Amino acid sequence: MAIKQYVTFLLKDEIYAILVKEVQEIIRPPKVIRLPLVPDYVEGIANLRGEILPVVDFRKKLGLEEKELPTRKVIVLQHEGKLLGISVDRTSQVIRADDGQLEEVGTSSNFVSHIIHGGNERLYMLVDVGKVMEFQVQNIEKAKVNLKEAKTDKVKSVEEYIQIVTFEMSGEEYAFPIEEIQEIIRFAEPTVIPDVPDYVKGIVNLRDSVLPIIDLRLMLGLEATNVDEFTKVIVLNCSGMKIGFVVDRIYEVLRIEKSRIDKPPSLISGDDAKRIKGIIKMDERVILLLDSTALVPEEVSSLSSVEEKGEKEKGGMMNEEQYVVFKVGEEEYGASIEQVREINRMTNITKVPRAPKFVEGIMNLRGEVIPVVDLRKRFELETVEK
Numbered sequence: 042m043a044i045k046q047y048v049t050f051l052l053k054d055e056i057y058a059i060l061v062k063e064v065q066e067i068i069r070p071p072k073v074i075r076l077p078l079v080p081d082y083v084e085g086i087a088n089l090r091g092e093i094l095p096v097v098d099f100r101k102k103l104g105l106e107e108k109e110l111p112t113r114k115v116i117v118l119q120h121e122g123k124l125l126g127i128s129v130d131r132t133s134q135v136i137r138a139d140d141g142q143l144e145e146v147g148t149s150s151n152f153v154s155h156i157i158h159g160g161n162e163r164l165y166m167l168v169d170v171g172k173v174m175e176f177q178v179q180n181i182e183k184a185k186v187n188l189k190e191a192k193t194d195k196v197k198s199v200e201e202y203i204q205i206v207t208f209e210m211s212g213e214e215y216a217f218p219i220e221e222i223q224e225i226i227r228f229a230e231p232t233v234i235p236d237v238p239d240y241v242k243g244i245v246n247l248r249d250s251v252l253p254i255i256d257l258r259l260m261l262g263l264e265a266t267n268v269d270e271f272t273k274v275i276v277l278n279c280s281g282m283k284i285g286f287v288v289d290r291i292y293e294v295l296r297i298e299k300s301r302i303d304k305p306p307s308l309i310s311g312d313d314a315k316r317i318k319g320i321i322k323m324d325e326r327v328i329l330l331l332d333s334t335a336l337v338p339e340e341v342s343s344l345s346s347v348e349e350k351g352e353k354e355k356g357g358m359m360n361e362e363q364y365v366v367f368k369v370g371e372e373e374y375g376a377s378i379e380q381v382r383e384i385n386r387m388t389n390i391t392k393v394p395r396a397p398k399f400v401e402g403i404m405n406l407r408g409e410v411i412p413v414v415d416l417r418k419r420f421e422l423e424t425v426e427k
Contacts, residue, residue, distance in 0.1 A: 042139035042140045042141055043139060043140060044137050044138065044139045045060060045061075045137070045138060045139070046060070046061040046062075046135055046136070046137055046223075046224065047059060047060055047061060047135065047136050047137075047138060047157065047165070047167070048060075048061055048064050048067070048116065048132065048135055048294075049132070049133040049134055049135070049136055049165055050114070050116065050129040050130070050131065050132045050133055051129065051130045051131050051132075051133055052099060052100055052103065052105060052129055052130050053100075053105055053130065055166060056133060056163070056164070056165050056166070057129075057153075057165065057166045057167075057168050058136065058157055058165040058166065058167050058168065059116065059118070059167075059168050059170060060167075060170070061135065063118055063119060063120060063170045064116055064117065064118060064119070064294065065117040065118070065119040065124065065204075065296055066117045066204065066293070066294045066295050066296040067114050067115070067116050067117070067132055067293040067294040067295075068089075068114070068115050068117060068126075068293050068294075068295065069114065069115070069293060070096075070113050070114070070115055070128060071087035071088075071089070071094070071096070071115065071126075072087060073085035073086060073087045073096050074086050074087070081101060082097055082098050082099075082101035082102040083095065083096075083097055083098075084096040084097065084098050084128065087126065089117065089124070089126075092124060093124075094117065094124050094125075094126050095124075095125055095126065096115060096126040096127075096128060097125065097126065097127050097128070098128050099127040099128060099129055100128070100129075100130070102127075102152075103152070108130075110130050110131065112130060112131035113128055113129065113130060113131065114128070114129055114131060114132050114293060115127065115128050115129075116129060116132070117296075118170050118173065118174070120170045120171060120174050121171075121174075123174060125173065125174055127173070132291065132293075134224070134225040134226055134227065134273060134291070135222065135224045135225040136157075136159060136165070136224060136226075137223070137224050138157050138158075138159065142157055142158045142159070143155040143156070143157055143158075143167065144156045144158065146166075151172060152168055152169055152172050152173050153166045153167060153168060153169065154167050154168075154169040154172075155167040201298070201299045201300075202296050202297065202298055202299065203218060203296070203297060203298075203299050203302070204218070204219040204220075204294060204295070204296050205217065205218055205219060205294070205295050205297065205321075205328075205330065206219050206222055206225075206275070206291065206293075206294050207291075207292040207293055207294075207295060207328055208273070208275065208288040208289070208290060208291050208292055209288065209289045209290050209292060210257060210258050210261070210263060210266075210288055210289050211258060211263045211264065211289070213329070214292065214326060214327070214328045214329070215257075215288070215328065215329045215330075215331055216295075216321070216328050216329070216330050216331065217275060217277065217330075217331055217333060218330075219294060221277050221278060221279070221333045222275055222276070222277060222278075223276045223277065223278050223283060224276045225273050225274070225275050225276065225291060226247070226273070226274050226276060226285070227272075227273065227274070228268055228272040228273060228274050228287060229245055229274075231243030231244055231245045231254040232244050232245070232372055232373075233372055235419070235420035235421075236420070238338070239256075239259055240255055240256045240257075240258075240259035240260040241253065241254070241255055241256075242254045242255065242256050242287065245285070247276070247283070247285075250283065252276065252283055252284070252285050253284050253285065254274065254285045254287060255284060255285065255286050255287065255336070256287045257286040257287055257288055257336075258287070258289075260336065261316070266287050266288075266289065268287075271289065271290035272287065272288070272289065272290070273287075273288055273290065273291050274286065274287055274288075275288055275291075277333045279333045279334055279336070279337045280334055280337065282337065284336075284337060286336070295323075297321060297323070301321055301322065301323070302318075302319035302320070302321055302330060303319060303320045303321070303322070304319060304320075305317045305319065305320060315332065315335040316331055316332055316335045316336055317329055317330070317331060317332065318330045318331060318332040362377060362378075364376060364377055364378060365377075365378055365381045369416045369417060369420060369422065370417065370420075370422045370423075385406070388404055388405075389404065389405075390402040390403065390404050390413055391403050391404070398418055399414055399415050399416075399418035399419040400412060400413070400414055400415075401413040401414065401415050
């Protein structure tokens with residue numbers, strides 16, 4: 042089944058979804074020009090880089106109570122060559138779903154075509170963008186004439202555009218190109234992995250795939266992320282590997298001219314220069330566009346090897362392997378059964394002078410000298426009495 046991406050957003054206590062391909066960008070509420078003789082849910086029209094953008098208060102359109110929220114965003118929809126901005130309480134995340142997860146709703150719904158069954162029994166109402174665009178905007182179309190007359194007649198050069206997703210870290214604004222983003226998910230506490238850099242927080246299970254989780258703050262030399270309700274994980278496809286980057290919060294989706302992307306200044310050098318693809322200046326804002334391929338260290342590449350191997354074996358015969366599973370602290374670990382010779386009780390151990398602190402000593406196993414390692418100490422966990 043074909044898997045599609047959806048942008049999700051909130052109105053009051055309900056979660057809605059729109060196909061990513063029908064979203065041009067997500068912006069902060071723009072300055073609008075009020076129009077006479079239009080329905081009260083029409084906020085007005087805005088100038089979006091020279092394009093006339095009608096803006097609709099989706100709360101009012103759906104008959105909900107009026108409410109001003111600091112998290113409000115405007116989702117710019119594109120359908121059959123027309124643009125429409127709908128203001129929502131806040132955007133949530135990008136999800137993926139196949140056709141099997143969609144269920145049709147009754148004809149009584151004006152703007153919702155299907156229900157998407159997500160994980161953890163979560164339901165998303167899929168907005169029918171075609172129906173949303175059908176409402177009468179004759180007055181808006183008439184009002185466009187005035188704004189168009191104010192434009193100069195100079196011929197504009199053909200511009201190439203790029204879509205980016207912007208997000209915050211430590212009060213600064215960053216971005217990734219949208220084509221590199223597979224999805225955006227809520228933060229869930231990962232399983233910790235030993236012997237990795239501090240910015241590698243661990244791994245999570247994302248639909249039966251191993252997803253390494255990286256604290257992007259720590260990777261870029263900032264303070265560790267303080268997880269809260271706005272913390273998100275951006276899942277990127279980096280040279281065939283799926284990696285999750287933890288960020289403070291998602292801002293918006295922007296469509297900008299490629300010509301507005303400047304090269305990093307010469308004083309940025311080394312790894313920092315490789316990680317920053319460009320700098321975007323918008324009004325008073327400065328956005329750092331990151332290069333996802335330069336954010337993948339070798340330690341993280343190895344964490345994805347299991348997933349890559351599984352992908353290559355799809356469609357062929359399944360090869361089963363057996364593992365011995367054990368606990369160290371609160372986490373579970375595994376070792377291939379082919380590498381396990383036997384499992385024994387602790388016996389008398391002889392201490393070895395000047396050995397690393399995690400080496401408990403040596404033991405006699407039927408005449409063979411066996412070094413004994415304390416995995417708690419090896420993984421730098423709190424020691425317990427044996």
